[in-house]
Amino acid sequence: MTIDSEAVKAWLLGLQDRICAELQSLDGKAVFVEDSWQRDGGGGGRTRVIGDGNVIEKGGVNFSHVTGTELPASATAGRPELAGRSFEAMGVSLVIHPHNPYVPTSHANVRFFIARAPDADPVWWFGGGYDLTPYYGFEQDCEYWHEIARDACQPFGADVYPRFKKWCDDYFYLKHRAEPRGIGGLFFDDLNEWGFDTCFRFMQAVGDSYTKAYVPIVSRRMTIEWGERQRQFQLYRRGRYVEFNLVWDRGTLFGLQSGGRTESILMSLPPLVRWDYDWHPEPGSEEAELYDKFLVHRDWVAMG
Numbered sequence: 001m002t003i004d005s006e007a008v009k010a011w012l013l014g015l016q017d018r019i020c021a022e023l024q025s026l027d028g029k030a031v032f033v034e035d036s037w038q039r040d041g042g043g044g045g046r047t048r049v050i051g052d053g054n055v056i057e058k059g060g061v062n063f064s065h066v067t068g069t070e071l072p073a074s075a076t077a078g079r080p081e082l083a084g085r086s087f088e089a090m091g092v093s094l095v096i097h098p099h100n101p102y103v104p105t106s107h108a109n110v111r112f113f114i115a116r117a118p119d120a121d122p123v124w125w126f127g128g129g130y131d132l133t134p135y136y137g138f139e140q141d142c143e144y145w146h147e148i149a150r151d152a153c154q155p156f157g158a159d160v161y162p163r164f165k166k167w168c169d170d171y172f173y174l175k176h177r178a179e180p181r182g183i184g185g186l187f188f189d190d191l192n193e194w195g196f197d198t199c200f201r202f203m204q205a206v207g208d209s210y211t212k213a214y215v216p217i218v219s220r221r222m223t224i225e226w227g228e229r230q231r232q233f234q235l236y237r238r239g240r241y242v243e244f245n246l247v248w249d250r251g252t253l254f255g256l257q258s259g260g261r262t263e264s265i266l267m268s269l270p271p272l273v274r275w276d277y278d279w280h281p282e283p284g285s286e287e288a289e290l291y292d293k294f295l296v297h298r299d300w301v302a303m304g
Helices: 005-027 139-156 161-173 198-222 227-249 250-257 262-268 286-294
Strands: 034-039 043-051 056-068 086-098 105-116 123-133 184-191
Touching: 005 043, 005 056, 005 086, 005 105, 005 198, 034 262, 043 262, 056 262, 086 198, 086 262, 105 198, 123 139, 123 161, 123 198, 139 161, 139 184, 139 198, 161 184, 184 198, 250 262
Parallel strands: none
Antiparallel strands: 034 043, 043 056, 056 086, 086 105, 105 123, 123 184
């Protein structure tokens, strides 16, 4: 079995280009600004950020390719077989924070990891997925988002979507708040069970389906009128996003501990956010509906 990390890298760079082009066209005003960077320990990346647009308040679509002679202790504590190996970690990670509170925030990530040692088989896996974080819920959007996720998984087995949908529900969960971050999607990690070629095709299917899932939702909601009440609730709910990324997200932790570029890693944070002490939505309000109907684990589409 040939492990072709160069083919993965080339595809990831192309994915970044395609996603940026679609999102820039959707916004119609803002353009992505690129910042290429190199890492002292090996590797680098290209960070692309966008903001102050017609639709996108802040966003970024990042490619990184980090290499090294040895993983940090935090990465090998639970995986002792990786100790002492050289490694490559590459991926595309993105977050889009919209202006309009009726447009959800979205996150996507696809990545590949390989660790090598002389006279030993390489250890490798793929990971990634995407999730949606609405501020005001629309069942049509949630069902559509999950339909696209299910369809991307379907060629790889009937069990794939239910398994990775549940993994996403479990992962993007704020344990200290006892609530989901949003309405989920897909999440997978340590994927090598199907062999390199099939696992690579699955990562491609997930990555290519992100804009197919997100762009129509944005297009449906971006012209809804909104006011100060909706804006303040959006800023309040963005606080949950920040809490998850800084407290629970493994990718953020790995990036910071492995010497990744801090500005690129923390690009995912929204530009404005607020916290209110022990705030609760007014019963029967649109804001309460988010908690009651959407921030719960639901089967949005048929699993098969």
